[in-house]
Amino acid sequence: MPDTETPSRGAGLLDRLSRWLDRDHLPDPAAVRSLYEAALTDSAANRLARQWADRYLAADAEERRCLLAGLVHAGIGLEAESDHSSRLFRRLYAESDRLVLMVELRADMLRWRNQVAGLSALEQVLAVQLSNWFDVGMLELRHINWDSPASLLEKLIRYEAVHAIRSWEDMRRRVAADRRCYAFFHPRMNDVPLIFVEVALTEDMAADVQALIDPGRPLADLGKARWAIFYSISNTQRGLRGISFGNFLLKRVIEELLSELPKLKSFATLSPMPGFADWLGKRGGDEIQEYLSDKAERQAAAQDPGAGAAWVDRLRGGVAEPGPESTRRTGLRLAAHYLQQLRGADPLDPVARFHLGNGARIERVNWAADRSAKGVEQSCGLMVNYLYEPDQLDENRARLAAGKPRTSRSVQWL
Template sequence: MQRNRFLGDLLSQLFDRRSYMRGKDDTRDIFELCQALLSAEGQVSGLRLAATILDRYAALEQNEKTAFFQFLNNELDIDAQQVARLATEYAKTPTPAVFQKLSTASEPKRQELFRRLNQPVGATQALVAMRVDLLARLKEDSDLARTNLDLVHLLRSWFNRGFLVLQQINWDTSARILDKIVAYEAVHHINDLDDLRRRLYPPDRRCFAFFHPAMPDEPLIFVEVALTADIPGSIDSVLSDHRTPLDADQAKTAVFYSISNCQKGLAGISFGNLLIKQVVSELSMACPQIESYVTLSPIPGLNNWLATQTEDERHGNTAQSTLDGTATSEEVRAMAARYLLMAKRDDGLPVDPVARFHLGNGAMIHDVHANADTSPNGAAQSSGAMVNYLYDLTQVERNHERFAMDAAVVASRGMRALSNATLATQTKE
């Protein structure tokens, strides 16, 4: 029985390969091939057609890719009049048969095209890369957002939690993946292999990443973790070349100090909240003595906000001195606290994107630190300030609900006091 199964798999691969080779000789253009894939021909020769279309797409010039997306957007859209007619019919006669007709008519043909394209080996990664091209064109052609919505809808389904695989990244991980960790690090640049080793090899360092079975060598998102004795107030101390490593069983705090999304084509599809919860679960089993789970996070929007506050009667002088680099550490902390607790968008959510992410996960703002990131990037975006978000496992669900329902910013008493602290009166020069 095992021999028969093996023989069947081998013959299937051979026939697939022959079909693929025949696809290279297909003289139809990419638009005709897409229509063929959606037709009865696609039911019979779908793998060959899908592979041919993806190969043709990869070879297109930029203007040809734009034409391809416009084809998807306009020629493979829904028939609005048909949908309206069927919706009216279903309102009068809500039978399963009418419902099926309405459901079919309501789904753009491009969704089914994307599904059928996702057949050959490597197709999922090719479609993720295709969305990178699509996102670049949205800036100039907002109508393409319709096609983007359909592709996001499918990618969210294909990359849901049930398909994600958590892996620990360590010094023994394949060089190919380690190279990608270096390339994708978006928060604290990894300088060289020695720097990478310092983040992966010592007993008080961890790194975890999500992978997808269709993209086994491509991390989707990864988080770097430091196991420490207490809550740190400086990324420089966490990443120091000269620190003394701590035995993992002596750690009391797990610090998430860098979270990097790796795939631009999956922008808008959130993995971070799942990753943090999964990593907390893993660490709580491996290191049960850990008492606190916190971040040491950047405050990317602080200086931009300060620049809008320099004329404010309450704190304009301190905002200006923070930008000038002449404010005291306590003044920098106070301005960071005001920004994180008070700066809101029109929809009532915090201006800061990192704050929205962690508060949305159920964390609370625990503390802020001046002179925490002395890198050029840290100085430029937040005058060196950083923040700890605390994940209290007994409160995360409650905090998440408060943020989701009321946009409530949960913060420690110390942070609230700091945000309301009286600032020294200063005179602008």
């Protein structure tokens, strides 16, 4: 027997829907509950879903928060192990025919999950759905250059999350002949770049991002380029935060680069450590003393609960004015130790989590590599190279799963 509603029940749902559409307060939970419970073939619930989606996309921030609270309230009492919540999102996606709605829904859920009780559980269900809808095999890779549409270049400027693009001159240098920039798109969001990947083609493994992104830097000779340095990877959609695309993204870019420049031999990143200063500032002397280079400093730090915060200040100062070699060496050792810290099975640092999770190894830590205000604030000016060796990715992931992130000998010897 077809699973459909009787006309009277359908009319009742639409009557309740029309009442809350005309008012400013929360929608009727009895009406919204049908979005969870009714079969996906239920015509009345599906019409309601289209109305809800339209209102949500047109709503301001406060109204969206209220609508999300209404969703949570309507789902109270449903069995946790059921698929009611995933049915809700499948219905909204199918009836709105807008993947962008689902991305915006999750972005708003992440924004308000600590303010609206029960929203966090709903957000986790949507994250699983988005992982399915954004299957990596569906993403399209596009090369961006100076001849790309101005609207796309403007989006790159707006969404660049690692190293700000400060002018059109800066923008032009980022897509010059010795640079490559790529964007990934989903066919259902064809005009919205999801991820930007910026690459520098160099003779050696880069250790200084200021030199790398300097708009006045002369063009490198592509004939001598042997390294591809990934120096910026920016996710443009907050609603896709934490949705893993695995090593697919960089693998696609590496394949694209090799098809154009077969002389490239090595692939690495020049990456920030956004959590380093905060982590170090919370460490007591007993936690870091073994990494201090000077014996007297180790003894002094032993009983000092504020030793980590003092070292943050010291390392930041060392970026502006070179200090003793012992300060530089201690900074490198502390950063290397931080990069190997795990929370559960995952690296503590979010950028390390991405690259080590994709099978890279910690290759080198670089002193005073990012002297921008942001770089000094977040990581005391230090940066790290993660090395991608295609034949070692699986082994490196296995070592990470065993709680032992892969590092180079130069890092081990710090």
